[in-house]
Amino acid sequence: MTSDTLSPAEASHAPTARQEAWTRFRAWVFEVPALQVLVVLALAAWLVVTIPAIANPRSVTSILVITSLLALAAMGQTLVVILGGLDLAAPGYILFGAFMAANVAGKLAVPAVVAALITVLVCGGIGALIGWICHRFAVQPLVVTLGTGAALTGATLFLADGDYSSAPPQALRSLASLRGTTFGMPFPPIILIVLLCGVGMWIFLNRTAAGRRFHATGVNFRAARLTRIRTSAVWTLVFAASGALAGIAGIFIASYGSGWSQTIGEPYLFSGLAAVLVGGTIFGSIRGSYTRTLLGALTLTLLSTIIVSNGLSEAQSRIIFGIIILAVVSLYGRERHVRDRF
Amino acid sequence: MNRVLTMFQRWPFAFAFLLALMLLVLNLIVSPSFLSPARLPGTLATLAPFVLVGFASTPSILAGGIDISVGPLATFINCLFVAILIPAGLGDWHLAAPIILAVAAGIGALNGILVAVVRLHPVVATTGMLFLLVGLSLTIAQNPVAAPDNWTEVFAGGIGIVPGALITIGVAGLTWFALRRTAFVSNLLATGESDVSAYGSGVNIKAIRILAYTLGGLFAGIAGIALTALVQSSQSSLASTYALLGLAAAVLGGTSLAGGRGGLLGALFGAVSIYLLQQLLTASGVAPSLIQFAYGAVLVVGVVLGATLLAPRLKRNPS
Numbered sequence: 001m002t003s004d005t006l007s008p009a010e011a012s013h014a015p016t017a018r019q020e021a022w023t024r025f026r027a028w029v030f031e032v033p034a035l036q037v038l039v040v041l042a043l044a045a046w047l048v049v050t051i052p053a054i055a056n057p058r059s060v061t062s063i064l065v066i067t068s069l070l071a072l073a074a075m076g077q078t079l080v081v082i083l084g085g086l087d088l089a090a091p092g093y094i095l096f097g098a099f100m101a102a103n104v105a106g107k108l109a110v111p112a113v114v115a116a117l118i119t120v121l122v123c124g125g126i127g128a129l130i131g132w133i134c135h136r137f138a139v140q141p142l143v144v145t146l147g148t149g150a151a152l153t154g155a156t157l158f159l160a161d162g163d164y165s166s167a168p169p170q171a172l173r174s175l176a177s178l179r180g181t182t183f184g185m186p187f188p189p190i191i192l193i194v195l196l197c198g199v200g201m202w203i204f205l206n207r208t209a210a211g212r213r214f215h216a217t218g219v220n221f222r223a224a225r226l227t228r229i230r231t232s233a234v235w236t237l238v239f240a241a242s243g244a245l246a247g248i249a250g251i252f253i254a255s256y257g258s259g260w261s262q263t264i265g266e267p268y269l270f271s272g273l274a275a276v277l278v279g280g281t282i283f284g285s286i287r288g289s290y291t292r293t294l295l296g297a298l299t300l301t302l303l304s305t306i307i308v309s310n311g312l313s314e315a316q317s318r319i320i321f322g323i324i325i326l327a328v329v330s331l332y333g334r335e336r337h338v339r340d341r342f
Numbered sequence: 343m344n345r346v347l348t349m350f351q352r353w354p355f356a357f358a359f360l361l362a363l364m365l366l367v368l369n370l371i372v373s374p375s376f377l378s379p380a381r382l383p384g385t386l387a388t389l390a391p392f393v394l395v396g397f398a399s400t401p402s403i404l405a406g407g408i409d410i411s412v413g414p415l416a417t418f419i420n421c422l423f424v425a426i427l428i429p430a431g432l433g434d435w436h437l438a439a440p441i442i443l444a445v446a447a448g449i450g451a452l453n454g455i456l457v458a459v460v461r462l463h464p465v466v467a468t469t470g471m472l473f474l475l476v477g478l479s480l481t482i483a484q485n486p487v488a489a490p491d492n493w494t495e496v497f498a499g500g501i502g503i504v505p506g507a508l509i510t511i512g513v514a515g516l517t518w519f520a521l522r523r524t525a526f527v528s529n530l531l532a533t534g535e536s537d538v539s540a541y542g543s544g545v546n547i548k549a550i551r552i553l554a555y556t557l558g559g560l561f562a563g564i565a566g567i568a569l570t571a572l573v574q575s576s577q578s579s580l581a582s583t584y585a586l587l588g589l590a591a592a593v594l595g596g597t598s599l600a601g602g603r604g605g606l607l608g609a610l611f612g613a614v615s616i617y618l619l620q621q622l623l624t625a626s627g628v629a630p631s632l633i634q635f636a637y638g639a640v641l642v643v644g645v646v647l648g649a650t651l652l653a654p655r656l657k658r659n660p661s
Contacts, residue, residue, distance in 0.1 A: 086465060088586070133642075139649040140599040142408070142465075144642055146586055151638030157631035266582060273469060283463050315480030322473030325466065326456065335461045338541045 030287065030332070033280055036295040043302040051309055061187050062178055063301055068194040069176070069256055071297040073249040074272035075197065076127075076242030078293045081276050083218045083238050084284035085141035089130065089149030090246045090272060091265030093123045096156045097250020098260035103159075107166040119247040126152060127243025128236045135235040157262060164262065168255045176256035190252055194294070201290035214238065218284045275300055277325050282333035299324075354596030354604050357648060358611035361594075361640075365618035372625045386507035387498040387572050389617050391416065394565030395584050396591030396609035397514050398558045403592055405554035406534040406601030407457055407464035409450075412562040413584030414475040417577060418482075419446055419566025424576040425483040428492060435493040443563045449475070450559015454552035472585060479578035487576045497571035510568040511610075514561050518606045521557075530554055534601025590637075591616055594644045615640075 029035060048055050073094060080087040097119045105115035130148055134141045167173070174180045180188030205211040217224040217234045225231050253268070254260040279296030281288035300321065307317040350356050369376045376385075398412035419442055427438050449471070456467035497506035521527050532540040533547045533554075541547050565584075569577070593599060594615060595608025619640060623633040 133646060137646050137649045139645050142599060143589065143593045143645045146590060147638040147641030147645065149638065150586075150641065151635045154631045154633070154635030154638060158629060158635065270469065270472065270582075274473065277466055277469070283465070313481070313484075315477045315484065318473045318477030318480065320477075322470045322475075322477060325473065326462070326470035329462050329466045329470070330460050333463060333466065335463060337461065338537050338547060341538055 076245040082288035092149035092152030093246035094250035094265030098254035123247030124244035128240035131239030355608035383505040390507040390568035395588035398561035416565040446563025454555030458551035
């Protein structure tokens with residue numbers, strides 16, 4: 001790419017064909033997640049070259065399942081980040097979902113569908129309240145979600161009453177277990193579910209009026225209000241969706257691990273945010289999409305597989321995550337200089 | 343009633359102050375020996391890391407940004423001191439203290455450069471830094487390492503009759519007090535209120551922002567010392583707890599996340615309120631899970647109150 005950059009002397013001329021092509025190419029790179037696809041392919045190639053044994057169906061399935069869980073947990077966060085906020089309540093929702101899957105559906109033998117419905121209602125309701133409060137009182141979602149997340153975690157642990165030994169019922173576990181099958185095909189249904197969610201989210205964000213309204217609210221709140229978009233409804237619904245989706249993710253995470261613990265949600269808060277950011281979705285950005293988060297989640301999972309299989313520790317993968325976030329966002333998400341904002 | 347409201351609006355920390363006062367009275371009712379001279383140094387030592395992490399969060403928020411990484415920075419400093427500096431023979435205070443403070447301020451400055459020069463969104467820049475710091479702390483000391491006798495014990499006990507924790511909090515407080523006499527803090531508040539106007543009035547907002555994050559890093563370093571004094575071992579697992587507590591303390595203390603309003607006094611009372619709330623509920627025998635619930639609820643109510651009743655009605659749009 002460096003050979004294409006023009007020296008100052010050339011840049012002073014009128015735009016040449018080559019320069020125009022470069023500008024168009026750059027716009028295209030920013031428009032579609034080409035870089036992310038490239039990174040995923042490179043990482044996959046690296047993984048196969050360094051550890052040829054990994055190219056068997058079982059390992060691939062396991063990587064895809066872990067990616068799916070991360071992507072599912074980051075789905076709501078993606079929406080909130082596009083809206084320009086941050087949802088720190090995700091660990092609370094995931095914990096509640098895990099509690100419903102393990103203790104309510106598992107131990108009390110409540111049908112899994114009912115447990116999932118309660119999760120969606122409770123987490124969605126709390127999310128809706130957060131969204132409404134943030135919009136109505138003009139407070140930052142950061143603190144409100146932080147507080148609600150802590151409150152929800154506390155309430156869930158109180159309800160669980162020290163019982164972390166229950167496991168989700170078999171029906172739920174087969175959805176996310178590595179040995180599960182989907183319509184006879186040898187991969188668990190969760191991969192298909194997340195893929196369908198990805199397609200559905202793409203259609204919603206790009207091909208429906210509601211999706212466009214949502215993007216408009218994220219990019220410029222005041223402009224959106226002046227075009228008579230009901231921003232209050234957008235905020236309420238987005239935070240409700242974030243809560244409900246994180247709750248559902250919690251059910252799957254508990255099903256995958258065949259159990260839960262007090263801290264089951266915590267790794268997914270910052271890793272989920274990392275997946276969103278590495279995918280290239282930045283706060284209030286028009287280019288944000290769930291497809292990018294899927295790629296981000298895949299990147300992170302491949303990366304940590306490489307790191308762990310090379311004998312480095314989990315801790316070192318955190319360091320590399322941090323560097324990757326900073327590098328990707330310096331490429332994509334730099335803000336405008338203050339002198340350009342007068 | 344209007345005068346009370348005006349008072350709240352003039353002093354952003356008044357709400358946290360009253361809350362802390364009320365909780366203190368309740369604490370004294372539940373356990374009358376709460377403020378006895380024998381318990382005071384211990385109580386203050388437990389309180390000090392809370393307060394200092396709250397302090398560390400404040401300058402960057404005042405500058406209109408946010409620093410999520412100060413809590414992990416404090417635990418990183420704790421691990422650095424216990425697991426690297428002491429075994430390397432650099433544990434003496436005249437060697438370790440400058441190194442610790444320089445490293446902490448350096449990491450803070452790096453955050454500042456990422457935000458002000460590279461122009462990353464503050465949440466993104468400091469999340470990246472959070473991952474780095476958590477990873478580094480875990481690499482240094484995966485499991486808690488016990489610390490041998492060292493100079494930080496002073497800050498958990500006392501020097502004569504002065505509780506040691508007053509020194510750590512006092513150093514940070516005095517630094518801020520001294521800075522208030524300079525143009526730095528006014529420029530900081532101006533930058534936070536509206537960076538465009540500050541830039542237009544000739545404030546070097548790049549330098550101000552970098553300095554704000556550096557100051558936050560410095561306070562986080564002091565918080566790391568106070569934390570080491572308290573636990574006397576390396577605790578890499580406390581990172582995410584402190585990451586969120588610091589923010590909560592600052593915001594409960596009336597520091598506006600939009601920038602430009604608030605100060606260290608607010609973070610002090612905010613941290614004291616959170617600490618007293620935990621103490622009160624623990625002393626009354628409430629389950630730990632419900633303490634977390636109460637803490638979350640107080641935070642939400644405090645923020646909503648702060649944003650509605652207690653805020654001057656200057657602007658009504660979040661953007």
